[in-house]
Every structure is written in structure tokens, then in C-alpha cells.
Amino acid sequence: MLEDIAGYLQIESWPLVPQMPFWGALALVAGALLGEGVRRAFGVPRIVGYSAVGLVIGLGGWGGGVLHGPARLVVDLALALLLFELGSRVRLRWLQANPALLATSALEAFASLAAIYLALRAFGQPVNVALACATLGTCASGAVIARVAGELKSAGQVTERMIVLTALNTLLAVLAHKLVIGWLHLDVGGDWVRAVSQPLWAFGGSVLLAALLSRLVAWVARRLDLRDENAALLLLGMIVLALTVAQLLNLSTLLVPLLAGVLLRNSTERPWVWPRHFGTAGGVLVLMLFVVVGSVVTLDALLVGGGLAVVLLLARGIAKTASVFAFARWSGIGLRQAAGLSLALTPLSGTVLVLLTDLQLTHPGFAPAVVPIVLSAIAFMELLGPLAVQAGLRLAGEHRPEPSWRAPQAEVAA
Amino acid sequence: MSLEKFSDSRPLTLGVELELQIVSTHDYDLTPAAADLLRLLGKRKLPGSIVPEITDSMIELSTGICEDHADALAQLTEIRDALVASADKLGVALSGGGTHPFQDWSQRRIFDKPRFKQISELYGYLSKQFTIFGQHVHVGCANADEALVLLHGLGRYIPHLIALSASSPFVQGTDTAFHSARLNSVFAFPLSGRAPFVLTWEDFGVFFAKMTRTGVVKSMKDFYWDIRPKPEFGTIEVRVLDTPLTIEKAAAMAGLIQCLARWLRVERPFQPAEDDYLPYTFNRFQACRFGLDALYVDPGSGEHRPLREDLQALLVRLEPHAADLRAEGALQFLRRELEGHGNDACWIRATQAREHLLNEVVRRQTLRWAGRGG
Numbered sequence: 001m002l003e004d005i006a007g008y009l010q011i012e013s014w015p016l017v018p019q020m021p022f023w024g025a026l027a028l029v030a031g032a033l034l035g036e037g038v039r040r041a042f043g044v045p046r047i048v049g050y051s052a053v054g055l056v057i058g059l060g061g062w063g064g065g066v067l068h069g070p071a072r073l074v075v076d077l078a079l080a081l082l083l084f085e086l087g088s089r090v091r092l093r094w095l096q097a098n099p100a101l102l103a104t105s106a107l108e109a110f111a112s113l114a115a116i117y118l119a120l121r122a123f124g125q126p127v128n129v130a131l132a133c134a135t136l137g138t139c140a141s142g143a144v145i146a147r148v149a150g151e152l153k154s155a156g157q158v159t160e161r162m163i164v165l166t167a168l169n170t171l172l173a174v175l176a177h178k179l180v181i182g183w184l185h186l187d188v189g190g191d192w193v194r195a196v197s198q199p200l201w202a203f204g205g206s207v208l209l210a211a212l213l214s215r216l217v218a219w220v221a222r223r224l225d226l227r228d229e230n231a232a233l234l235l236l237g238m239i240v241l242a243l244t245v246a247q248l249l250n251l252s253t254l255l256v257p258l259l260a261g262v263l264l265r266n267s268t269e270r271p272w273v274w275p276r277h278f279g280t281a282g283g284v285l286v287l288m289l290f291v292v293v294g295s296v297v298t299l300d301a302l303l304v305g306g307g308l309a310v311v312l313l314l315a316r317g318i319a320k321t322a323s324v325f326a327f328a329r330w331s332g333i334g335l336r337q338a339a340g341l342s343l344a345l346t347p348l349s350g351t352v353l354v355l356l357t358d359l360q361l362t363h364p365g366f367a368p369a370v371v372p373i374v375l376s377a378i379a380f381m382e383l384l385g386p387l388a389v390q391a392g393l394r395l396a397g398e399h400r401p402e403p404s405w406r407a408p409q410a411e412v413a414a
Numbered sequence: 415m416s417l418e419k420f421s422d423s424r425p426l427t428l429g430v431e432l433e434l435q436i437v438s439t440h441d442y443d444l445t446p447a448a449a450d451l452l453r454l455l456g457k458r459k460l461p462g463s464i465v466p467e468i469t470d471s472m473i474e475l476s477t478g479i480c481e482d483h484a485d486a487l488a489q490l491t492e493i494r495d496a497l498v499a500s501a502d503k504l505g506v507a508l509s510g511g512g513t514h515p516f517q518d519w520s521q522r523r524i525f526d527k528p529r530f531k532q533i534s535e536l537y538g539y540l541s542k543q544f545t546i547f548g549q550h551v552h553v554g555c556a557n558a559d560e561a562l563v564l565l566h567g568l569g570r571y572i573p574h575l576i577a578l579s580a581s582s583p584f585v586q587g588t589d590t591a592f593h594s595a596r597l598n599s600v601f602a603f604p605l606s607g608r609a610p611f612v613l614t615w616e617d618f619g620v621f622f623a624k625m626t627r628t629g630v631v632k633s634m635k636d637f638y639w640d641i642r643p644k645p646e647f648g649t650i651e652v653r654v655l656d657t658p659l660t661i662e663k664a665a666a667m668a669g670l671i672q673c674l675a676r677w678l679r680v681e682r683p684f685q686p687a688e689d690d691y692l693p694y695t696f697n698r699f700q701a702c703r704f705g706l707d708a709l710y711v712d713p714g715s716g717e718h719r720p721l722r723e724d725l726q727a728l729l730v731r732l733e734p735h736a737a738d739l740r741a742e743g744a745l746q747f748l749r750r751e752l753e754g755h756g757n758d759a760c761w762i763r764a765t766q767a768r769e770h771l772l773n774e775v776v777r778r779q780t781l782r783w784a785g786r787g788g
Contacts (some may be wrong), residue, residue, distance in 0.1 A: 089440050094505035101505075153521065155438070156446050160505055225770075271773040273441050332454050332503045397526075398446070 020070060027053060027291045028284065035287070045148045045390055047290050051382040054294020058379075059302075063295035067357040071292045078289035079143060079350050080243045080257040081236065081282045083170070086142045087261020088272060089160075090167045100331030101161065108323035108345065109169040112138045112316050113176065119315035120373075123308060128184065132370045135180050136355050137316050137377065139173035140166040141347035141385060142258075147286060148389040156398035158337050162344040162389075167258065170351055174255050177355050178202050184363050198362075206251045210259035213242040217264055226274035235274055236281060254354055290382075293350050297379040305372025312377050313348075320345045336395055343392030347385025348377055417622045418634075420558035420615055423479075423648030426676055426739070429552035430486055430668050431476040432657050433467055434783075435509040436501070442776035444471035444517045444545070447506045448525060454500040461489045464497070468530045469522040469545050473497075473508075479554070483669035483741040490661040498784045507780035510664075511762065512547055512582030512596035512656025516772045519543055519586070540603065546596040547657040549579065551668045552649035553675045558615030560679075565609060565641050565650045566686035567678040568671075569694065570713055572640055572654055573701035574725050578748060579655035579667055580705050581758035587772060593705030593759040596656050597698070605631065606638040607695075611688040618643070640698075659758045659782045662747060669744025673732040676739060684714055705757050725752060 031053045035046030057063050067075060095102040116137045120130035145162050148154075178199035186195035216238055224231040239257055246256045264272060321342035328338035356374050360367040393399040438445035448470045455464055462477040475493050480486040501508050522545050524534045537544070555561035580593035592598065600606050612618045625631045634642065644651045652671055658664050677683065693711035700708035701721065710721040729745055729752075736745045755761060765775045781788030 091439055091505065094439070094502075097502040098505065157450055157504060160438075160440075269777065271441050271771070271777055273771075273773055332450065332500075334453060 024070070024288070027057070027295075028287060031287050031291050045151050045386040047144065047147050047151075047286075047386050048383055050287050050290035051294045051386070054291040055297060055379065055382055057291070057295035058297040059299050061299070063298060066360060067292070067296055067353060071295070072357065074285060074288045075292050075350055075354060076243055076247070076253045077240060078282075078285035079254065079354065080239050081285060082143045082146045082289075083167075083254060083351075084239055084257040084261040086146055086163060086167045086170075087258040087263075088265045089163050090262050090265055091164075092262075092266050094164070098331055100327045101164070104161075104323060104327045104331055105165050105168045107326060108165060108320050109138055109172045111319035111323050112169070115315040115319035116312050119311050120308065123311055125308070126369070128187065128366065129369045129373075131183070132180055132359060132366075133312055133373055135173055135176040136352050136359075136370070136374050137312050137348065138176065139170040139348075139351050139355075140320075140345045141349035141351060141381075142166050142170055143286070143289060143350045144347035144385045145344060145389055148386050149393070152390065152393055152399040154393045154398040156396065157333050158340045158344060158393060158396040158398050161333070161341055162392075165341075165345060167262065169345075170254065170258060171262075173351070173355070174252055174258075175203065177358070178252070181359065181362050184366060188363065188366060202250070202252050203255070205249060206246065206255040207259060209242060209246055209249075209251060210256045211263055213238065213256065213260040214263035214267060217260070218267060221272055226272065232274050233281065254351060289350055293353050293378065294382050296353060297375050297382070301372040301375040302379060305374070305376040308373045309376035309380060312373060313346075313380060317342075317346055336397070340392035340394075340396030340398070343388045343395065346381070346388045348381040349385060353378060416626075417615075417619045418645045420561065420643070420645040421648035422557070423554035425554055425556045425560075425679070426672055427554035428480040428482070428486055428668050428672055429462075429477055429554075429647070429649065430480065430490065430664060431474060431550040431552075432490075432510075432664055433472055433474045433547040433549075434497075434657065435511060435514050435547055436471045436473060437507050437509055437514070437776055437780060439505055439507050439780075442507075442773045442780070444469075444514050444522065445506055446470035446523055447501075447504055448473050450504050451497070451500050451506075454503060455496060458496050460493050460496055462493060464493070466525045466527065466530075468525060468533060470525045471517075471522060472525075472545065472547065480668070482672070482739055483665055483744045486668045487662065487665035490665055494661050494783070494785070507777075508783050509776055509779040510547070510581065510657045510659040510783050511758070511776075511779055512580070512594055513585050513599075514545065514547075515584035515762070515766075515775060516587040517545065519545055537603075543599050543602065546582070546599050548596065548653060549655040549657050549664055549667065551652045551655065551671045552644060552647060553652070553671060554647075554649050558618075558643070558645070559613065561643050561648075561650050562613050562615065562618060563686060564675055564678060565643065566611060566613065566690065567684075568641055568650075568652065568674060569608065569686070570684075570690055571674055571728070572694070573697040573708065573710060573721060574728065575652065575667070575671070576654050576698065576701035577704075577706045577708055577721055577725070578670070578751070578757055579658060579663075580702070581656040581658055581762065583759045583763055584766070584772060589763070589766075592703050593757065594656050594702045597654065597702050600638060603638045605636060607640065608691060609637070609639045609642060611686075611691065613686070656758070659761065659779055659788075660785070661783075663751075663758065666744040666747040669736075669739070669741040670732075670748060672739055673735045673741050673745065676735045677732055680735070689713070705759055706752065722752065 031050040034053055035049030038044050038049040039046050113134045117130045117134040120133055145166055149159050182195040182199040185191045226232055242256055243253055246253050324342045325338050436445055436447045448466045451473055464475045467474050477489040497508055524530050576594055582594050582596040583589060585595045610621050612621060640654045641650055641652050655667055690713040693713055697711055706722050708721040709718055710724045711718055729749055736742050765778055778788040
């Protein structure tokens with residue numbers, strides 16, 4: 001009966017099998033609705049809602065456990081935009097003028113590496129697993145801090161420093177990760193030519209491509225006003241183009257936009273301004289990013305790696321907090337701000353997932369030992385991360401509710 | 415509350431207050447860092463003082479008592495260098511200018527202090543529009559009556575001071591066509607404008623008692639006049655200057671006001687009168703709108719002439735006093751501006767015409783403030 005009606009109405013594909021665009025659109029609608037819902041109901045950042053949708057997909061068994069195809073593309077594109085913005089806010093002159101900040105950055109990155117490695121070794125993990133987890137766990141989440149800071153319109157020392165520290169520890173984590181991948185070639189396959197040439201190519205090539213991208217953007221920005229929507233689209237297009245070239249040449253899709261941003265910011269003192277997250281187009285990508293990252297998490301991973309993920313997160317959190325506090329006074333922030341900054345460095349998200357995916361592609365035999373731990377860490381932080389950043393910014397007083405204008409009271413009336 | 419006693423102070427000593435903008439080095443918009451700067455500076459021994467202002471992207475510095483132009487410049491340099499060093503450490507920058515050219519006032523946060531919270535409750539959006547930056551110059555007076563005579567004598571030269579110091583052509587990203595848009599914001603406040611024409615402290619006390627009886631004012635702080643007496647310092651305070659882009663200009667303006675005060679005190683070139691105020695608002699508007707190209711109506715003769723001419727004549731008249739006060743450098747500095755590129759508002763407009771990006775204009779302002787070119 002129904003088939004007859006479908007035939008009469010010329011609905012070709014019967015029974016109905018929704019394709020990828022349908023599910024993508026549904027995730028977008030659900031994410032946007034839930035994001036707004038959690039913001040209104042609990043006063044938390046919208047990305048908590050986006051991530052929740054992703055986690056439901058993942059833990060419900062509709063996710064993947066591996067990043068590939070269109071999902072990988074969405075993550076790469078969204079991260080490229082966010083990392084480019086993040087990089088473009090790193091002023092090397094500030095690090096020069098405030099050596100304590102540079103020291104904080106170096107200490108928090110290396111302490112995170114060491115702490116995660118030692119903690120996982122203490123819990124009986126093999127050297128290579130501990131090493132891989134350590135490099136993956138070093139970076140904070142550029143996506144989460146950029147998004148939460150944007151949503152809360154926060155401004156001040158904690159906001160600026162979390163951006164700089166995250167950009168720098170992401171740089172370091174990507175570099176360390178390339179070295180670990182090289183080391184695994186040597187350790188597992190005994191292939192030392194590959195061990196040296198791969199990281200060298202990935203790093204050297206990425207630097208060159210990033211330099212080219214930053215030159216191009218600077219050239220365009222001198223001639224067009226980037227605050228203009230069309231110019232912002234052009235900028236977005238150039239970043240996407242650079243990203244696809246990076247994929248073709250097997251370069252780092254994280255390093256290219258991040259370094260391009262840093263080079264752009266430091267090649268000239270002239271300020272660069274463009275719409276935050278490149279306006280609506282970027283906003284859609286960012287929403288999808290959090291949905292996708294959540295959807296990769298599986299129940300199996302949580303059951304296998306949940307415990308070790310807690311160990312990893314604790315070790316990392318302690319290392320980052322201790323490092324921030326160690327130089328807080330010397331670098332010119334108070335203890336409340338140091339506490340806020342430590343909280344803001346806890347999230348773990350898209351960047352780490354991309355690094356994990358690279359590991360899965362280059363070492364499919366070894367990766368399964370690492371995947372459950374890292375995926376579980378991502379799962380825990382998907383919801384807690386944005387809340388931690390929000391709490392940190394509140395603690396530091398960088399996000400204050402506006403006073404409501406009331407009629408003057410008798411004792412106030414001058 | 416009755417009017418406090420007018421303290422003694424040495425005639426013609428100076429004090430300079432400057433309200434400054436704290437901007438981010440990312441996009442050069444205002445950024446809340448006043449509390450951080452104050453914390454870092456808390457450890458330094460500096461002349462004068464540094465205090466918060468109504469929103470946390472502003473900070474106010476003041477010198478101690480200055481003998482002359484050179485002393486004011488030396489104190490300002492010392493304070494400026496300390497401020498800039500702290501700002502560098504925080505990754506922020508400081509800028510002069512009477513308004514921030516493109517800040518959105520709805521984004522400002524009120525500094526966490528009861529008095530500021532009260533003001534912001536009372537004035538609503540006006541308090542955020544009060545994110546404007548002025549230079550105040552105090553001149554020491556031997557006694558209260560002399561202070562009032564000097565106050566009304568200086569009233570004639572308010573347009574000259576506005577035109578020279580104007581540095582606020584842009585507001586909320588738009589060219590206002592004014593040289594000093596800042597003073598338009600001040601005008602929105604009740605009790606702004608000019609002080610009542612009384613020449614003795616006794617008469618002023620009568621006026622003050624009437625005002626407090628109405629409950630409209632509680633203290634001298636509630637008057638936002640262009641020039642107001644400051645009894646606890648024993649000074650009068652000139653409040654019409656926009657914060658200049660450099661400390662050199664700030665010191666030069668203080669030097670000029672000192673010369674004016676000495677000239678009025680020693681030569682008594684005219685007797686202040688209520689009628690001096692007839693063209694006052696007209697002259698004030700002309701100076702705000704056209705800067706050094708304003709038209710000036712002479713309150714004494716009623717004659718119309720370009721303000722620039724009147725200023726040049728005034729500078730010649732002040733020369734002997736400048737020699738006595740060792741303020742020749744100050745007058746020279748101002749003469750160079752008068753005959754050269756004009757006031758700071760002209761510089762800001764010219765820079766924007768060249769760069770087409772207000773963020774870049776503010777970046778160059780921060781360089782000028784720090785004494786690093788621009």
C-alpha cells in the first residue's frame with residue numbers, strides 16, 4: 001500500500017534510507033538546540049550542548065571510534081580556523097618582555113609530558129604507550145578556550161595567557177608527537193630512515209607551507225578590509241586551501257594553520273582584525289567539530305581505558321597547575337588568576353583527537369593500546385572542559401555579569 | 415555639609431593628572447587591566463599616585479607638586495616609564511587621547527569599587543559613556559579669593575586650551591567632525607559647564623550652602639565644571655584638556671597654564687566679569703568642533719577673530735612670564751604644533767587617512783605614549 005503511494009508520488013528511493021547530509025543536518029539542529037538549552041537552563045557554555053549530542057551519538061553506538069571521511073574533514077577545517085586565530089594572538093614580544101611567562105609555558109609543557117609519562121609507567125603501562133599518551137596529553141584545547149572565551153566575551157590576563165600557553169603547548173605537542181611517531185618506526189620496525197625523514201618532512205614542510213599562507217594572508221589584508229564579510233570569506237578560503245594542500249602532501253594539518261597564525265602576527269606589528277571564528281561559516285564548522293569529537297568516543301573505550309584516563313588527567317592537571325603557580329607572582333598575576341588559568345588549561349579536545357588519528361594511520365598495530373585511554377580522557381573532558389574554562393574565567397573575574405540599570409535609590413541619588 | 419576651608423599652597427605650583435587608556439596589544443581595543451597594573455606598580459616608589467578610574471580599562475596617574483615645566487616633565491617621565499614597563503609585562507599597552515576611537519561602550523566593565531558602582535547605578539549608560547580621558551591641571555593659589563579671581567580670569571582662555579589639547583576626533587569607530595568629542599560627553603552630566611560668577615570664598619560658601627540645601631550636591635566632587643576650586647589642595651583645577659598623546663605635550667600644557675596664571679596674577683590685564691560668560695558656550699563649541707581653526711569671540715570687545723591668531727598673540731604676551739618660570743620650552747613646543755601639523759586630533763585624523771584602520775592608529779598612539787616613535 002505505502003509502496004504504491006510512494007510510486008505514485010514518484011519517491012524513487014523506497015524504503016527511505018537517509019544519507020550523510022541528513023544525519024549531518026540533524027546533528028547540527030540537535031547541537032544548536034541543545035547548546036542553547038543548556039545555556040539557558042544551567043548558564044553553561046553552548047559547546048557543552050554540542051559535545052553532549054556527540055557523546056550520545058558515540059556512546060549510543062552510532063559513532064565511529066575512528067575519525068575518517070567527512071567527519072575528519074569537518075574536524076580539520078574547524079580546527080584550522082580556530083588554531084589560525086589562536087596562533088594569530090601569540091605575540092612573541094610579550095614573551096620577550098615577560099620571561100616568566102615563557103618559563104611558565106616551557107615548564108607546563110614539559111612537566112605535563114613528564115607527569116603523564118611517569119604516572120602511566122607507575123600504573124604498569126609499557127614505555128611506548130606512556131610516551132605516546134604523554135605527547136598527546138600535553139596540549140590544551142585551543143577549540144574549547146577560543147569558543148568559551150568568545151561566548152563569555154572574556155578579556156584580561158587569564159584570557160590572554162590561556163591563549164598563548166595553549167598555542168605554545170600545542171606546537172610542542174605536535175612536534176613531540178612527530179618525534180614519537182618516528183621513534184615508533186625505529187623501535188617497532190627498525191626503520192631509521194623513515195624515523196628521521198618523516199618527522200623532518202612533516203615539520204619542515206609544514207613550516208614552509210605556513211610561511212607561504214601567512215605571506216598570502218598579509219598580502220590580502222593590506223589590500224582588503226578583513227572585517228568585511230567577503231574578505232573574511234576569502235581568508236577562510238585561503239586557510240581551507242592551505243589545509244587541503246597539507247593533507248595532499250601529508251603535512252601536519254594542525255601545525256600549518258597554527259604556525260601561519262603565529263608568523264602572521266609576528267611578521268609585522270600592524271594589528272589584524274577579522275570577524276571572530278570567521279562569522280557564521282566558521283560557527284557551523286565549530287559546532288560540528290564538537291559533535292564529531294564527542295561521537296568518536298565509544299563505550300568500549302571507556303570500559304577499557306577509563307581508569308587510566310583518570311590517571312592521565314590527574315597527572316596532567318597537577319603538572320599544569322603547579323607550573324602556573326610556580327611562576328605566577330614573577331610573571332605578574334595574582335593567585336586567583338593563577339587558579340583560573342590552571343583551570344582553563346584542563347580541557348582536551350579536537351587537537352588531541354587529530355593527533356590520535358595520525359597515530360592510528362601510521363601505526364595501526366600499536367595504536368589500539370593508546371586509543372582507549374585517550375578517547376576516555378577526551379570523553380571526560382568533553383563536558384568538564386568548557387565548564388572548567390568558564391569557572392576559571394569567573395574565578396579570575398574576567399567574565400562578570402553586567403550590572404542591571406536600576407532606578408536610583410534614595411541613598412544613591414546625589 | 416558645609417564648605418571646607420581652603421588650604422594654603424604656594425602660588426603657581428602645578429599638579430598634573432592624566433586619565434589613560436589601557437588597550438590590548440592584539441586588536442588595540444580597550445582591555446580590563448587596571449587592577450593588574452595597580453598590583454604590579456604597588457611595589458614601586460613613584461612621585462604622585464596612580465589610581466583606578468570608573469571602568470577597568472582606565473587608569474589615572476598624578477604627579478606630586480611640581481615647581482615648573484621641567485619638574486612636571488621629569489615626574490611624568492618617571493611615572494610613564496614605570497607604567498609602560500608594567501604594561502609590557504602584562505602584554506597590554508597604554509595610550510593617550512580623549513576618547514578611544516572605536517571602543518564599544520556597552521562592552522565596558524565598571525571597576526570594582528563602591529563609589530564607582532554607585533555612580534554607574536545612578537547614571538546608567540552615561541557612566542559608560544564616561545569612558546573618556548582628560549588631563550587635569552592644578553594651579554596653586556595663595557588664598558581662596560585669589561583662587562576664584564584666577565578661575566574666572568582663566569575662563570576666557572578655555573577655548574584656547576581646548577583647541578590646543580583636543581585629541582578625540584573619533585567615537586565608536588566614527589569621525590565625529592569634532593576635534594574634542596570628549597567634552598560633548600562631559601556636557602551630558604548635570605552640574606557640568608562653568609562655575610557661578612562669585613569672586614570671594616564667602617560668596618562661594620553661600621552658593622554652596624544653597625546647593626547642598628537643595629540636596630543636589632554633597633561635596634565639591636559633584637561639580638563637573640570646566641574649572642573648579644579644589645579647597646583641600648589649595649588649588650584651582652582646569653579640567654577641559656583632552657589627555658594628549660605624549661607626556662611632552664601634557665607637560666607643555668601645564669607649563670602654558672602656569673604662564674597664563676602668572677600673567678593674570680601679575681599684570682591683571684582685565685577685570686573678570688559675569689558678562690565674560692556671554693560668548694562662553696559659543697567659543698567652547700567652536701573650539702571643540704574646529705580646534706585651532708575655530709572662530710573666537712573676544713568677551714571684552716565682542717570682536718570676532720580666528721582663534722589661531724588670538725593664540726599666537728597670547729603666546730607672545732606670555733613670553734616674559736615664561737622666561738621667569740623657565741617655561742620657554744613649553745611655549746616653543748606649542749608654537750611648533752600651532753604652526754606645524756596642528757593638535758593631536760589632526761595627527762589622529764592624518765594617521766587614519768593614511769592607514770584606514772583605527773586599530774593601527776591606536777597602536778601608533780601607544781608608541782607615542784611610550785616614547786617609542788609612532
